[in-house]
Amino acid sequence: MTYYIDIGLEVHAQLKTTTKMFSDGPTLFGQAPNTQVAPVDMGMPGTLPIINAAAIKQAIMFGLSCGASINHYCEFARKSYFYPDLPKGYQISQFNYPVVQDGIIHYLNGKESGHVRIQRAHLEEDAAKSMHNTLAAKSYIDLNRSGQPLLEIVTHPDIHSASSAIAYLKTLHNLVRYLGICDGNMQEGSFRCDVNISLRANTEQPLGRRVEVKNLNSFKFIEKAIEHEYTRQSKLIDQQQPVQQETRLFDEVSGTTKPLRSKEEAPDYRYFPDPDLPVLMITEEDINAVRETMPExxxxKQRRYQDQHQLSEYDAKILSHDIDVARFFDQVASQTQLEVKQIANWIIVELLALTNKHQVSFREIPISQDAFTELMDLIHSQVINGKIAKSLLSDMWQTQQQPSLLVEERGLAQITDPDQINQLILNVMQQSDKQITAYRSGKVQLFGYFVGQVMKASQGKANPALTNQLIKQYLDN
Structure with missing residues (x-):
């Protein structure tokens, strides 16, 4: 039987601040264990937390970007649970009065558009990192992550397929990077997701029992976890067995989820206002000050590309969707004289095709913005033609060399001397008597044959426009 799936997502975006959420501890990643820690992060007796003002501003910025309400009255709460990676025995979070409520994010899933309602976005501190050595039967705690500022972005269960979940998450991932509030580095845990999944027979029924899959840091794993949970829960319902409300972990090797613990509800965490932190009052002046610093x-950006550069809606959407692509395009367009629509075409058709072929994100491409700009300049100055440029782009990906150096080493410069091209045309025509007679008798489609032969003789280096012009002059005389 086919079931209706309801998906709600909780994203933990690590904010780009220089200090932690409630202490002056540094937030550098990849440092030696337990070196980026302040006494508050360790839960030392007598220490008091102080709210990070930069984190508040970043939360407000996110709320403004998705049309949410910014609460003027906010408070922090203690969320109590006992794990070794939580030194205080509680996490400072927000419960009844978060910074952000009731937003909306629109996304594209292929050619279909959709939207997800943001229930809330609240600030909290991250836990420490546990490392388990099963052979030695020991666990180790690295407190460097303890106290890192997080913005937890919680959706309503508005998502009904794995592909829509990924489309929303990619849109959100791009948005927080656009805003500059999170680097989005999923490998480092800067953008993690908890997935809540339930099934029901149809939309007329109430929501089913919710299963949460924790700490997913890969779009691929999120999609696989959702697909596996749908299959697992479907089988249980088909067999008339109950779906347990629980928290599960995704096993990357087997592609399945495994039980971790029974799912806690709010009463289990014993939320109450943190007595060590004052109520946070956010004024309209505070909100307007953040609004004035909002990036594009x-x-x-898509609208600007369409208005300023006369790009199609499709091209403008592709270029503006990913902040790395948009920055790359803006920088190249400002530094080369090649027509903007041609630059857009080279990025969308050729460069993005290479990222798909090599399965890397745009930020990981081995071609620098300066090298790509130089390639566009070579095309504009007619040193090389489009065919050679396409081959060069692939070589640049493999060698990380500048295009001008490759052109010089391989003798790829375009032939623009009319005398040289005319000599190539003459050589071709001397071996094409039948084709010339047929062309002059009305078979004008043979013109492409002559162009192809001349380009072949020049090893693709003859300037195409000039070649066409000179061949036409020869045949019409």
Missing amino acids: LPWD
Whole structure:
């Protein structure tokens, strides 16, 4: 039987601040264990937390970007649970009065558009990192992550397929990077997701029992976890067995989820206002000050590309969707004289095709913005033609060399001397008597044959426009 799936997502975005959420501890990643820690992060007796003002501003910025309400009255709460990676025995989070409520994010899933309602986005501190050595039967705790500022972005269960979940998450991932509030580095845990999944027979029934899959840091794993949970829960319902409300972990090797613990509800965490932190009052002046610092958002950038550069809606959307692509395009367009629409075409058709072929994100491409700009300059100055440029782009990916150096080493410069091209044309025509007679008798489609032969003789280096012009002059005389 086919079931209706309801998916709600909780994303933990690590904010880009220089100090932690409630202490002056540094937030550098990849340092030696337990070296980026302040007494508050360790839960030392007598220490008091102080709210990070930069984190508040970043939360407000996110709320403004998705049309959410910014609460003027906010408070922090203690969320109590006992794990070794939580030195205080509680986490400072927000419960009844978060910074952000009731937003909306629109996304594209292929050619279909959709939207997800943001229930809330609240600030909290991260836990420490546990490392388990099963052979030695020991666990180790690295407190460097303890106290890192997080913005937890919680959706309503508005998502009904794995592909829509990924489309929303990629849109959100891009948005927080556009805003500059999170680096989005999933490998380092800067953008993690908990997935809540339930099934029901149809939309007329109430929501089913919710299963949470924790700490997913890969779009691929999130999609696999959702697909596995749908299959697992479907089988249980088909066999008339109950779906347990629980928290599960995704096993990357087997591609399955495994039980971790029974799912806690709010009463289990014994939330209460943190007595060590004052109520946070956010004024309209505070909100307006953040609004004035807002960067250009993806949908605004798309509109600018369409208005300023006369790009199609499709091209503008592709270029503006990913902040790395947009920055790359803006920098190249400002530094080369090649027509902007051609630059857009080279990025969308050729460069993005290489990222798909090599399965890397745009930020990981081995071609620098300067090298790509130089390639565009070579095309504009007619040193090389499009065919050679396409081959060069692939070589640049493999060698990380500048295009001008490759052109010089391989003798790829375009032939633009009319005398040289005319000599190539003459050589071709001397071996094409039948084709010339047929062309002059009305078979004008043979013109492409002559162009192809001349380009072949020049090893693709003859300037195409000039070659066409000179061949036409020869045949019409």
